[in-house]
Amino acid sequence: MTIHSDGAHPGSNRPISSSTGPVRRRSLSxxxxxxxLDSDRRRAIVRCVHTADVPITVQRLVACLADAEYDATAVxxxxxxxxxxxxxxxxxHLPALESRGIVTYDRNEGVVSSGANFAAVESILDGEALLEHPAARTE
Structure with missing residues (x-):
């Protein structure tokens, strides 16, 4: 089954904006x-971007992920x-998500926002009830 997040025709080559140049839209299976999304950290990135609901700085994203992963008993x-x-x-992680159109990563501004295929990822995570994970908090 192929997901088309915006209802575009599967052969659409409409570019997705990216800080490294246009990324060609492609349908994702x-x-x-x-x-x-097999990576816990990539799922956490998607949760943080989803929760922020606006572009999030890389610094804030790092804090969100590190705080969720931190174990005070670790060395x-x-x-x-x-x-x-x-x-x-x-x-x-950001290049992997960006290359699939899941996020847009502006390296110059240090900002991450949802990409053209973000809705498809949200639906998968919603189905797995992962958006309610504590790592989703960005404040």
Whole structure:
């Protein structure tokens, strides 16, 4: 089953805006969406963006994710965890989500917002009741 978040024709090549240039719209299969959401951190990113309901700064996103993952009994300090989260967002998770049109990542402004295929991801997460996870809080 293929998801078309805006009802566009499957062969549509309408560009999606991106800070790195136009990303061609492509339909995403349920399997592709599930593969990208196999990562707990990517699901948490989607939850934070969903909860913010407006573009969210990368700094705030890092804080949201690190605070949710932090274990006071662990050897890693919160500062070290935030650094690791920041690096993984820039190198792995945000590019993976952006390439599929799930988020838009403006590297120059340091802002993440929902992308053209965000609604498709929301419906999957809603079905799994993951949007109510504590990591969704961004304040």
């Amino acid at each position: 349920q399997d592709d969406l599930r593969r990208v 890693t300090t919160l500062h070290e965890l935030r650094q690791r989260v920041h690096v993984s967002l820039h190198r792995t």
